Amino acid sequence: MTSLMTALPLFPAEIPSPPRGVWEIGPVPIRAYALCIIAGIIVAIWWGDKRWQARGGRAGFVVDVAVWAVPFGLIGGRLYHVITDAHRYFGEGKNPLDALKIWDGGLGIWGAIALGGVGAWIACRRRGIPLSAFADAIAPGIVVAQAIGRLGNYFNQELYGGPTDLPWGLVIYERVDPDNPLITDRLGGVSNGVVEAVVHPTFLYELLWNLAVAAVIVWADRKLRLGHGRVFALYVAGYTLGRTWIEMMRTDPATHVFGVRVNVWVSILVFLGAVVYFVLARKRGDREPPELLRGTEPGEKAEDDDSAEAEAEPVNHGANSGTDGDEPKQE
Template sequence: MRPGAIPSPGFSTFSLGPLTIHMYGIVILLGVIVAVVIAHRRYRDRGGDPNLVLDAAIVAVPAGIIGGRIYHVVTSYENYIGPGRHLGDALKIWNGGLGIWGAVALGALGAYLVVRRKARFGPFADALAPGLACAQAIGRLGNWFNQELFGAPTELAWGLRVDPAHLPAGYAPGTLFHPTFLYELLWNLALAAVLIGLERRRRLASGQVWWLYVAGYCLGRVWIEALRIDTANHILGLRLNMWTCLIIFALAAVAASRAGRANHPARIGADERAGEQREQGQTAQN
């Protein structure tokens, strides 16, 4: 093995009694926990009721998983529909395949439906953004365990070594590939740090951290997507996910600018906090 080359794990599952545990699921769960813990603290520091984070997570997490799987299946339909394909495989989430945009969109919608009745969604989304970036970073380890979604061959010292069973057709054993899982992991961690740094150095309005997170993720995903060699649908020569990122980046940049002009406060005021607590008290009585 070339010195510095990144080895792939020799397993993606392990047994626990009669159960088969998939590492993909483990890292997704770990990412969710990290996101909730970070959002819980950040929302509390903004003056919000941190219990609202847990209430929203109960709805947002399953909604995000469903949305991510739907996006993946729709944009990679040829893997599930057609000769020799089985539509039932679309339910096998443990084999990998969560489209981030479906996960973020449906997960955010689920959180919004919970939060909107009790508090402003902008400060809540801002509190969530860095934790969500960290969760995505952790989630990319699932691709490493599954030996999937890596990039083109590379001569770089940190190339990824893939087991022969996972080699794409036409590549010789020992070929090293761009570890795109690692690139995205590092990009997302850096994005989380940048967002927190911007908050500390600049007076950002409600919603701006969230939209900067969306734009920042898109910016990184475009160049990472360009490295990948897994099968994907193309439009005008570009992978579908690249078009998605470019479009969402433009929309997020406009939304961040508009949020700045609106200049709604990023913190929860005392009157809002009292109303939030009254709403939760009434819900508990019901």
């Protein structure tokens, strides 16, 4: 038994990439990247709703917010990607219409968070609920959704690092058009078994980091009863801390500022902002009271106002007639 255990490697010799990331069902392409994004959104909404109810909010409110936040977030994520990677879509030999092909991959997390936050703010404001409280409830689900989304990069064979001989190196295969093996198709093609490189699986590094961040912020939230946006700030700080060093390992083309990838600069700045907010928000105290998270249902406020006015009428009549509306008449 001992000799058998010593013969087995502790890690696999390499991590093979999937042979393809797109499957055709009739005329409809099924893309692994899109499925991973959808799965991540579902997990974030489900877990966020559980956490929202546990903090005192109404069931189903997170779904209502998602109706606003998800479309805003997808648009924002794509805009950020296109702006920071404009060289992929604009210039000689490029097709600007490719910028609209969100199904081919390419979502910038900070654009998604920023514009998704606008959508969430609109939904929360309509119900009279603090956006910070909602952000705290949804934060762990968001970072887990990001982890699930990184599996889409794995299927697309993208966002990897430089060459490595480590036992967990990721094997990148040449992919070709299934109808014409002479045409290379890195995104929609099928592997022909030819190895192009063995690289750092930065998608996996970020996936594992994100899961660790989720565990840390859930623990801190339970231990410290964080509120007023501090859970979300801790998520942002934790995520950007890992994204900074992982981003520097990547070798895919990217926009650089002063010789450094733009996403590295963004991560550093956002990290500093999150830390400052986390510290300053401490003086606001523990979590928001549960009654503040109940908000109002559509039309509920108007009904309450009408009933309050109706209850006030008898008292006013009593005062006008010279009698005390709070005391019974003496016979």
